[in-house]
Amino acid sequence: MIESTFVRTVRMGVRSLLLHKLRSALTTLGVLFGVSSVIAMLAIGEGASIEAQEQIRQLGSQNVILRSVKPVEDQVSNQRQRVVSYGLTYNDLGRVSETFPGVRRAVPLRQLPEEVRFGQKAFRPDVISTVPAYQAATGRVVEMGRFLNEVDEETVANVCVLGYEVSRALFPFESPLGQRIKIGPDYFTVVGTLLSRVRLSGDRPTPGSESQGEVFIPLTTGTKWFGETLVKMRSGSMDMEEVQLHEIIVEVEHAVNVPMVAAACREMLSRQHTQQDYKVVVPLELLLRAEETKRIFNIVLGSIAGISLLVGGIGIMNVMLATVTERTREIGIRRALGAKRRHIVTQFLVETVVLSVGGGLLGILLGLLIPIGVEHFADMRTVVTPGAPVLAFGISAATGVIFGIYPAWRAATMDPVEALRHQ
Amino acid sequence: MDVRREYRMGDNVVRALNGLSITFQRGEYWSIMGSSGSGKSTLLNILGCIDRASSGIYRVGGEDVSELDDDDLSDLRSRRLGFVFQSYNLIPQLNVLENILVPLFYQDNPPENSQERALELAERVGLADRLDHRPLQLSGGQQQRVAIARSLINDPDLLLADEATGNLDSKTAQEILDLFDELHAEGKTILLVTHEEEIGNRAQAMLRLKDGQVDSVSGLSATPR
Incomplete structure (x- = not known):
């Protein structure tokens, strides 16, 4: 056969x-x-x-993230100009980083609604003012140059670090290092760029912006130039908001302590805040x-x-x-x-x-x-x-x-x- | 080896065969005749080991078939029996060559040269040029010749033909019967069931059945027991 x-x-x-x-x-x-x-x-x-x-991993499984949330307005705003004050404060930051056990560090973040310009190109990325520890807490990787450091912080330097998307969009052919870009009214020197995060389909470009991405500047610099009050245009009226911190990334030393720290944060915030103007995000919980x-x-x-x-x-x-x-x-x-x-x-x-x-x-x-x-x-x-x-x-x-x-x-x-x- | 085939049976309900016994010797060419309902088909089925006697003994070469299980019977069919049916019963999806080879397909140790054997047989029945044809592409006579080639592929001890010429015109029927004569001359044992006298007479011996019993035996000196 x-x-x-x-x-x-x-x-x-x-x-x-x-x-x-x-x-x-x-x-x-x-x-x-x-x-x-x-x-x-x-x-x-x-x-x-x-x-x-x-x-979730990008948020950091060892982190507890506190976010400012604009509270629901209970009264119809008849005033045309009004400063709404809400959100996390430097007090909150201090309490978390100094009194909580098991917390390695707490990283404050402010988001500034500023435009970024270089020559003819204008973008509206997330302008984030933060401290050098941000990099360690989120595990972002530097592509070129360096991230913000303590000296920038102390000298209130006009430096910035570009996220991957912004650096590619502004400087497609040349090295961004040492270039001066305009953020809002001021010029900032680029000292470094970051590698991109894994691109996620969940990342939607913010409405009205051509490009997404991030630009990091020192917290002190941000506060100095742009102050605590943020101005937002909304349906023809000016909205003033006063937000001290938009986000606090609390890095916990051991993953096992994450739930405990998260509980402590909630407890502390509920005592300190009269209104629900914050949100506690626990990536570990999200992961589970x-x-x-x-x-x-x-x-x-x-x-x-x-x-x-x-x-x-x-x-x-x-x-x-x-x-x-x-x-x-x-x-x-x-x-x-x-x-x-x-x-x-x-x-x-x-x-x-x-x-x-x-x-x-x-x-x-x-x-x-x-x-x-x-x-x-x-x-x-x-x-x-x-x-x-x-x-x-x-x-x-x-x-x-x-x-x-x-x-x-x-x-x-x-x-x-x-x-x-x-x- | 002495091939004796004895049977004695009685079907309790219908009594298609009502206690008849006979011995066929190797090399004999018998025709089995009888009117419809006389038990020819039942007899042939039992001889062909696709049906069992309700009682009694049927021996093939001294081996009692009633003691064999289904697998053994199948094995016996594939090794020692050849069937030629009235309606040819070729497998429509297989071509001529494959149809001829079907019985070997079910043997545990098919012979090495089966392919050549099949070709030889196809040539012998005059279909060497139609090996790739499907049964439906052939005439009745050609199909029956394929069926005969198929029945010979396992070099059977006993060839059973059930009204093998029933569906054929007389000229083709003659050709088929000539082929049987040839096979008999070569020493094959053939049992031919028919109801036509003329065909029955061509065999060496004739067994007539009536109501499930032996009516008469003629031609050979075989003695009914």
Whole structure:
């Protein structure tokens, strides 16, 4: 024998299936869509999960982030100009960094609504005034030059560090180091640039701005030039806001203490603030929540996948039962010519598995294409883990076997005499 | 090896065969005749080991078939029996060559030269130029010749033909019967079930059945027991 029995059986199975091309093709559709939806959904779910984790990790899992939030205005503002004062204060910062146990450092952040200009180019990135410790607390990586340092802080120097996007946008061809850019009314010397964060689809450019990105200046400099009062244009009226600090990044020494520090922060802030003008973000909690969400998502996904493959499998079984009845005579002939029961079982089982695996393979192909399309059109991140196609393939093969056993058994247990008489 | 085939049976419900016994010797060419309902087909099914006697013994070469299980019976069919059916019973999705090879497909240790054997047989039945054809592309006579080639591929001890010429015109039927004569001349044991006297008479011996029992035996000195 040139080819093994198995190869021959498979070839014979394929040949039988090709006798009814349309029927076979339709039968595989169930498994095809089942498998492709499993892969596509896994990829989308994995992408979303990785994205969420990435975002959270950028916040720093050892950090507790306190943010200023503009409180809901309780009275209709009839005054045209009014200074709204809210948010975190330097007092809060002091309390956190000096009295809380287990806190390595607390990094204050102010966001300034200033325009950044260089020559003809103007941008509205996030202008962040902060302290040198920001880099350590967030784990940002310097690309060129250096980050802000203590000397800048003490000398209230007019220096700035550009985020990746801003540096690329302003200085596409030349080195930004030593260049002087205009932030608001003043000129700042660029001393360094940062590598970009992993780009996340969740990062939406702030409305009205052409480019996103960040520019960092020393906290002291920011306060000196731009003061504590921020002016915002809003629906034609001027809104003055006084915010001391927009954000405090509290870095905890040991991850285990994060919940404790977070609780202490909430406690302290609720005592110090009369209104709900702050928010406590705990990335670690978010991380845990994201993992929980992913778990639930996987369960839902698994159920859907299970159901769709069940439906596909039943479809295959249905067709195979019909095929067995239709080919009763062939079964009789084969039995008369010496086929044992197991030969008949193998024959029909192989046909079912070929159907389901064929559907599975096409499904994998489609399932790999869908995430690409989703990424392209919906701008969502997708990640196809190598396990997913393997899993899907295994499941489709298993579907074939499970739903093929009964029809094959029916075929094998036919009485050869009856089968031969069947017309 | 002395091939004796004995059977004695009684079907309790229908009594298609009602206690008949006979021995066929190796190399004999028998026709089995009888009107419909006389038990020819039942007899042939039992001889072909696709049906079992409700009681009684059927021996193939001294081996009691009733003691064999389903797998052993299948094995026996694939190694020692050849079938030719009235309606050819080729497998439609296989071509001529593959159809001829089907019985070997189910043998545990198929002979090495099966491909050549199949080619030889195809040539012998005059279909060497149609190996790639599907059964539906062939005429009835050609299909039956494929079926005969198929029945010979395992070099069977016993060739069972069930109304093998029933669906063929008389000229083609003659060709098929000539082929059987040839095979008999080569020493094959052939049992031909038919209801046509003319065909039955071509065999070396004739067994007539009536109501599931032996009506008459003629031609050979085989003695019903």
